[in-house]
Amino acid sequence: MKVSKFFSFFFKMFSGLLLITASISFSAEAFASADSYEPDNTLQNAKAIPLHDSRPESAGSEYDWIQSHNFYDVGDEDWVKFYLVEGKIYTVEVKEPGSKCNAAIGIYDKFGDPVIPEENMAFAGEKEYTQFTCKADGIYYARIRQIGAAYGEDTDYKLVLYIPIQGTDWGRICGNIKPPVPNAILSTTEVGSLSYNNISYYHIPHPPGSFILTVEATGYETCSKPFEINERQDTTLDDISLKPINNEPPKYHSADYNSPDYEISLSELLRLIQIYNEGGAYHCDPKGEGGYAFGAGSAEERKGEPHDSDYNPQDWNISQSELLRLIQLRTSGLYHSDPAGEDGFAPGKPKRR
Numbered sequence: 001m002k003v004s005k006f007f008s009f010f011f012k013m014f015s016g017l018l019l020i021t022a023s024i025s026f027s028a029e030a031f032a033s034a035d036s037y038e039p040d041n042t043l044q045n046a047k048a049i050p051l052h053d054s055r056p057e058s059a060g061s062e063y064d065w066i067q068s069h070n071f072y073d074v075g076d077e078d079w080v081k082f083y084l085v086e087g088k089i090y091t092v093e094v095k096e097p098g099s100k101c102n103a104a105i106g107i108y109d110k111f112g113d114p115v116i117p118e119e120n121m122a123f124a125g126e127k128e129y130t131q132f133t134c135k136a137d138g139i140y141y142a143r144i145r146q147i148g149a150a151y152g153e154d155t156d157y158k159l160v161l162y163i164p165i166q167g168t169d170w171g172r173i174c175g176n177i178k179p180p181v182p183n184a185i186l187s188t189t190e191v192g193s194l195s196y197n198n199i200s201y202y203h204i205p206h207p208p209g210s211f212i213l214t215v216e217a218t219g220y221e222t223c224s225k226p227f228e229i230n231e232r233q234d235t236t237l238d239d240i241s242l243k244p245i246n247n248e249p250p251k252y253h254s255a256d257y258n259s260p261d262y263e264i265s266l267s268e269l270l271r272l273i274q275i276y277n278e279g280g281a282y283h284c285d286p287k288g289e290g291g292y293a294f295g296a297g298s299a300e301e302r303k304g305e306p307h308d309s310d311y312n313p314q315d316w317n318i319s320q321s322e323l324l325r326l327i328q329l330r331t332s333g334l335y336h337s338d339p340a341g342e343d344g345f346a347p348g349k350p351k352r353r
């Protein structure tokens with residue numbers, strides 16, 4: 001049958017990719033260890049970077065949002081994402097580079113199209129930066145890649161995103177988002193930021209005056225909060241409680257584990273394909289990639305939560321149709337939890353009923 005031929009090709013291709021991935025992570029041990037933001041080699045795997053507060057009094061604080069990266073092995077590149085407000089100037093800077101770090105910085109929109117030409121002015125061991133004016137509110141990406149053949153030792157660098165003309169009268173707004181959600185967009189007319197991982201605390205440099213903070217998160221009603229901030233002051237806002245759309249708290253699919261963000265990345269899909277290719281049987285394993293391991297395991301190892309992809313029937317085995325369902329959720333871009341969905345999920349963004 002044509003369809004099965006297509007899929008055997010498809011799986012062969014992915015098995016090849018898996019081998020490549022496995023060999024990269026193996027040889028990495030001989031060089032340097034991966035930075036804590038890996039895997040982040042694609043736009044889809046980009047990790048959020050909040051806006052750095054460039055005031056001297058914020059230097060060295062826990063929330064200065066300076067990220068430590070490196071180019072740990074051949075082909076490593078680092079993608080970050082951030083929310084920008086129209087008409088403002090932004091800087092992405094690679095600072096304190098190791099002697100072999102020769103970074104180029106590219107800025108991309110959500111479609112992966114370059115916003116400005118890639119910047120590569122400095123030599124190895126020198127800081128690099130790019131500066132640009134944002135043309136429309138939205139999420140943007142930076143790709144930091146190594147020029148030349150050096151990887152591993154001495155390729156480390158620090159990465160910051162900041163507003164270069166941040167006024168001396170700026171203060172900052174801080175507070176908590178409940179529940180903590182990754183990639184929530186926090187924005188005013190002046191400044192925007194993405195919440196980082198599952199940290200509920202936000203901490204954003206902001207000019208003084210009266211503003212409205214808007215919080216948008218997948219699966220939740222958009223929430224607005226007026227506030228006032230005085231010159232050079234820290235203003236702690238009341239907790240922001242996000243209300244689930246249709247009163248159904250969003251739930252992540254267990255395939256969506258690195259990172260959980262209502263998007264099934266290629267590497268997340270590959271993990272399920274890997275289980276399928278190994279025969280489909282799996283069991284719970286807290287130390288296994290994504291919380292599961294190959295093979296039927298013991299009865300004890302099948303007492304935990306089954307994988308969300310194992311639903312038709314739930315038999316501790318991933319069938320081809322169950323795998324196809326995950327491909328469908330991935331192809332739609334975002335997915336969401338939906339009790340009416342065949343597997344408790346549905347493609348696309350949640351809609352109000």
Ligand SMILES: [Ca+2]
Pocket residue numbers: 035038069070071072076077078
């Ligand atoms: Ca890296």
Ligand SMILES: [Ca+2]
Pocket residue numbers: 038039040041076077078079
């Ligand atoms: Ca990387």
Ligand SMILES: [Ca+2]
Pocket residue numbers: 256257258259260261262263264265268
């Ligand atoms: Ca994901």
Ligand SMILES: [Ca+2]
Pocket residue numbers: 309310311312313314315316317318319322
């Ligand atoms: Ca099954």
